[in-house]
Amino acid sequence: MSQRFVPPLDRSLTVPLVLFGVLLVAAAVLSPRLFTATGVGGAIIVAAPLILTTLALTPIVMAGRGSVDLSVGPLMGFVNVTLIGWLSASGYTSPLAVICWVVAVGALYQLLQALIIIYVRVAPIIVTLSSFLVLSGLNLMVMSRPGGVAPDWMMTWGAGTTILSPVLIIVLAAFALWAVMRRTTFYSHLRMTGADERMAYTSGVKVDTVRICAHLLGGVFVGLAALSYTALISSGDPTQGSSYTLQAVTALVLGGANLAGGRGGALGSTLGALNMFLISYLLSAFSFGSVTGFVTQMAFGLILVASLLVNVFMTARRPAF
């Protein structure tokens, strides 16, 4: 990447970067096992689904109208259960078929959502809320309990013993897609639409097209998230997807994105997701016994509250430029 095109670091990245540094130091002190090849490999495979779902939320939230897509988690679950329960079960297990399936299902579903938001003109939060309910229900109808097996070629992915794993390639491919997208006019139109939709419309930006593209891009990321999630659990699970929604929204905010639109990016979202991963990793390094889950939940909550407050104070002291 040539230096000229790298914009100065967004101020909204300060909090996630500082938090990331602190967490890395803490991990180095408390549990240096993370910095071995096995540690990094394991971290990549565990963190990848969250990184990719957070990336999926990013363009959709950037497009504005308060359109946090509450359905990303269940949609990832839907791609996962249909991949295992329909595609794999009918014998289509070639890598090409699987990759086409995950990307197509993710993108088509998001296209449908975008069309409803634009042409039926119902508030995005309501559309994605009903999506959440529909998909959570559908997932359980496709597969009533966790089960099934991933295609053979995927089975070794979940071990996560090397750094250069296929899951890392999926994540890098997503970053490459984002980097390409940043060079297009679509990206500047996306930021304009998110910052002020009416202004963008009056200056000739095709806001509907922008919104559709944002959802399509998000859908592709959801498909990749489902692929890495399937690799992680090596099977289908109709229930876990839902909790990814809340985690991804938390990671998005931790990464400094503004839920009102206009501000956000792949770097921030990735940092947010990595921070979420490091927090739960560190907490599991302590031995809290049976209450580890509760401590993690409380820590997520407190860190979320704290980073939101820090963001408020930073913007208050230094008003918008």
Add this chain to the structure above:
Amino acid sequence: MTSLATEQTMSQTGRSVKLQRSIVIGFGLLAALLVLGTILVPGFISPRNARSILLLAAFLGLASLGQTLCAMVGALDLSIPYVIGGANILFPSLLVTGMPAWLAVIVVVLLGAAIGVANGFLSFRLQGQALIMSLGVGFAFVGAVQLYTSIGSDYGGTVFAPVPNWLRNFAAFNGKTFGLSLPPVVLVWLLITLATIWALYNTWFGRSIYAVGGSRTAAARLGISETKVWTSIHGISGAMSALTGVLLLGFSGGGFVGVGDPYLFTTVAAVVIGGTSLLGGAGGYGATVLGVLVLTVMTSLLVGLGLSFAAQQAIVGLLIVPMVAVYARTPHIRNQI
């Protein structure tokens, strides 16, 4: 209403016409669902089924009160399921320590209110991101309660304690009010509903909520403290969630932290189906009560038809968009400029 009409601006009159329409549609839906139920499900119109619908509606209705008030100023309270779940295990664990039940109820409800106030206070400056703040506060609260209840016990998340008999009678299916076979919680919900609707239209506080939701600038000119309104409705939401959590213990008979989980999306769905705009300024608790009844009758109908929980969830989700599309479409962007 007539004296109010003169105060309303053009746009607010437009909104109230929209609300009237949503209420007419809500009643129509309710009637249609009842007719469908009578035809399709034997025993749908029976005192037994009516009692179970009203009981389930009462829990959802109490949990949706705070959500409605929050939606009226353009906020969403995502801490509701966590406060319900937290209260549901905190209450029995307080009973185990020997605290009298009446005191435990007060402590839990006040704690819920305090969490809500903190939530409102912290999220006020954030506005657009307020819902995430409420999520964070909810996470922190439920984590802390689970830690507290699992200290010295081998299993977290579930609390075993004898539920007092009066609470069981208060909220269980076979509860009795003065010998009448209707659980008292339904009556309590009715009283709270009437009080809330009255207060929204006739008190300074109630009108302030509409004013802040309609136009922040205009509300500020009228001397209404936006902070105070924002913080107190979040406080009410926290208190009502905690109360729902306590009452649900009487219904289920055992503390379980996940009991609040379905309420995250059903409270929002009830508010939306009722016709209260999530952007603020219009709607009311009466509309939400209608939304709650539509949602509960629909669920009861789907259960009666033998559908699984997953299928019910999918159908309710499928119906939300067309229902909202009938009365809550946003204008096209070229008409917003």
